[in-house]
Amino acid sequence: MSTQFKVCSCNRSMPLDAAAGAKLGEALGTGALPVASELCRRELGSYLQPLQGGDDVVVACTQERALFTELAQQKQAVATIRFVNIRETGGWGADAKQALPKMAALLAVAALPDPEPVPVVGYESGGHVLIVGPAARTLPWARRLASQLDVSVLLTDGRSDEILQDRSFPIFSGHKVRIGGWLGAFKVSWQQANPIDLETCTRCNACVDACPEQAIDLTYQIDLDKCKSHRDCVKACGPIGAIDFMREATDRSGEFDLIFDLSEAPTIALHQPPQGYFAPGADPTRQLNDVLKLTQLVGEFEKPKFFSYKDSLCVHSRNEKIGCNACIEVCSAAAVSHHGNHVTVNPHLCVGCGACTTVCPSGALTYAYPRAPDLGLRLKTLLSTYAKAGGTQAALLFHSKEQGADLIGRLGRMVARGGKGVPARVIPVDLQHTASTGIDLWLSAVAYGAANVAVLLTDEEAPQYVAALTQQMQVAQAILTGLGYAGTHLQLIRATTPVQLESALHGLQPAQAPVARAVFNVAAEKRTTLDFVLEHLLDCAPHQPEEIALPAGALYGTVSVNKATCTLCMSCVGACPASALMDNPASPQLRFLEKNCVQCGLCEKTCPESAITLTPRLLLTDVAKQARVLNEAQPHHCIRCNKPFGTLQMIDNMLAKLAAHSAFSGNLDRIRMCADCRVIDMMENKNETLITPSISELKRQR
Incomplete structure (x- = not known):
């Protein structure tokens, strides 16, 4: 199956013409590509014509993705359609005329077949939401949402001007709230702190009228600072029994599908909270945005299982001793936990950042969306096509599909106002998350010919992710520098505005790349890939050192x-x-x-x-x-049969430590015997009650 490319100059705003189409086709091996100028308008027929064929179609436009997709659906197209942005990523820019190699590279990657599907993780939500927080925030939202969701309320502070009216939804009160779980499976526990149990209370107002201190308002919670313990309210409540100052059973719990946490500080204080948990606090704008998301989370949902774990490679623990703890420490979603000698990753809590796979030294944890070989193929295709089209000193820019892609798009559109745009040699590579790549893929990119590898950080990364990426880059750069490759190859770029990003990208200085591009493919296992990488980098290295000193935390x-x-x-x-x-x-x-x-x-x-x-x-x-x-060491020989066992040093140490012990002082010779001879000696002296321990037992007693 072949691929048809649809390239457009976007109303001649990009330097694309017939000559450029010929160069692109040569690099892609397709023959000259026709270049449209109004593909989404006057020349729409050239897009529609191939949709009924068996070829894949790559459209070099993301601006009108919705239009092209809708038209394909109307035509019941059988072709697979993919979209790629060549406009904001380089076609609009100060050096757009030099961006043809990058355009060819982006088109080539867009034409790659889709990776094999990965397993999915399922969620099921019935829309039962618990709104947590003070009454002044929770009750107004509860009334608004009660018609759309199955609402329950947990008041952490009942004193307000709000009034509890009819029982349109369950209301609880308490403190020491604990929340665990994920979308469709949250478990919440709290302690009943107020004497009035809101689930039992009938809102009859008898306690309000009876209280001499006016310590009870219309949220039916007692202000214990005002209360003087007259207990008139208890008498007024009578057989209803909603008020109990001596309550012993205070633990409460419930299960919910969604959590809307309006507390001052989030109950789940994680950088990446679970799916279905929203904590906008007192910010009304964030509250509104989160409510819109809440109402959409009813039904069945799926997400990719972002990771793969091979416990046979895990170096976390042995014999209750913790060795590598990197994945647990870096996870910002508390999805990775200790489990015996290995770790457990909860797929429902995993948010797909991939940081655990980046810091894993053994490759026990690998990223699956995309898998390393799939991303490696993208990098190899990008860089080989770029070079074939005449590009030099390629720089890869890894960025997230959301904030990172948005920032690059904004930078490209700034060209209309005098901006420089994305440099011609900088090739964007979108990722699910920027923490999902590490030393194996970065160094593979250098081996494939990249002069620079940059990772774009916006404000979406957890601090531990930034620290992990920094450490990984220090190790990778130490290897390249130690091999004699000049310059700085690896760099983190921190930018939240187009101006910051433009300055950083145009400030990248090309580093020295290998004289020959590698031909190996990225393997599924990290250390196998690194073996390929290091062999190639060493073969092409300006220096041939015997060893390279690495910073702390290195995986070698x-x-x-x-x-x-x-x-x-x-x-x-x-x-x-x-x-x-x-x-x-x-x-x-x-x-x-x-x-x-x-x-x-x-x-x-x-x-x-x-x-x-x-x-x-x-x-x-x-x-x-x-x-x-x-x-x-020199082996110790049994004093009876002369069979070697243990070492002289080990036996001497045991003798020195046990000589003064009353249980062994009379039988030290048995320590000098092998296991078989020790048994024979004991049988020959049946009257002895002392049983001498084995060598392994003696080791433990040390």
Whole structure:
């Protein structure tokens, strides 16, 4: 199946003509592309004609996407239609005449087949909303929403001029509110703090009339600062029993589909709260915007499952020792949690930022929307087409599909007022979230020929995301600098206005790229991709160092062992989840395969003698791929059968520690025996009541 490209100069506002169409077609391998000037108006027929065919259609216009889509539906088009923006991304700009290579690259990527679909996560909401907050905010909104949603109210402060009238919706009161869950499955708990239970109260006003301090208003809550404990209200309430100053059972709970939190401070204080939770506080504009969203969240919904987790690669924990905790610490939605020796990601809480996959050193967590190989194919296609069309010193700009794309669009439209627009060599790459890419994809882009890789940060990223991206970029840049590639290849761009973005993009200085573009494809596993990347970058490197020092937090490094204190107990070998530390069945040796080490720190934390130290670095010689001995010792031989077991140092340490112990002092020779001979010796001395522990038990007692 081929692809037909529909390119338009947008009423001749872009430098696109027949000659440009020929160059684009040459780069795309399609032959000269016809260039329209009014594709959405006078030349609409050239768009409609291919829709009934079997070819895919790429329309180089997003301005009129709605029109083109509607026309395709009317024609019952069988063709797959994709849209790409070449106008604001470069066709409108101070150097638009040099932007043809970028346009070709964007068109080529738009023509790529859709990735394989990913699993989805489902939500089901019946529209049962809990409105939380003071009465002055919650009750007016509750009355407005009661006709559209199934409303309940939780008053955290009942004192106001509001009046509770008929029972059109349930009303509770309480404090110490706790909210957990997600759209369609929120669980809320609170404590009944006021003596009046609003669910039992009949609003008869008997307590209001009876209170001598006027401590009860028409929200039917008692102001305990005014109350003098006359208990006249209790008598007035009588058998209704809504007022109880001595209430012991104060815990309350409920399940809801949606939460509208009007408290001063959000009850869920997360940068990325769960789907279905809205906390506009006292801001009336935000309240109105959130109400509009609330009313649309009734029914069944789906979202992609953004991540894939392979627990066999996880280096989070072993034997109740925590090693790598990066994914848990970086998640701004509290979707990642500790679960035994591994982690659990709640797909309903996951918002698709991908930061956990970016910081994961082993590749146990990978991003799935898109998958790494799919995004890698986009990058490879972009950069190869750009180069084929004559482009040089390409700079990739990763940005979010929402705020980032909007900011780039605003920058492009500023050209009409004298702005420079997006530079010709800067190629935008849209992402679900800017935190979803890391060192493997950035360095792959450099290997494919990019002179710069920039990530656009607006005001939507959590602070921990920015910190994680900064750390990852420091590691990646250290590798490139260590290999002798000149310049700054990786950069975070912080901008919230078109002027800021324009200044940053035009200030990017091209860094040195490899002399040859890589041909490998990005793999599903991060470290496999990095193996390909590092091999290519080293082959083309201006310098050929044996090792590169890396900053803290790097995913490569070495392990050092203090031979004076290491007893070769092999605890570190049992703890290592990456098979970087190994023993030798034939000899007391601790061996290390640096290529496998992810610097999780489990060996360091597990070592009972604190004999292990981690050092981040990238070893580029074949030594990294070969097991090397970190420590070895002379084996101890059984004093009965002469079979080797343990080490001399380990046995000597045990003897020194147990010699003064009354339970062992009379049987120290058994510690010098192998397990078989120890049993034989005990059987020969049946009258002894003492049973000597095994070597493994002795290790634990140290």
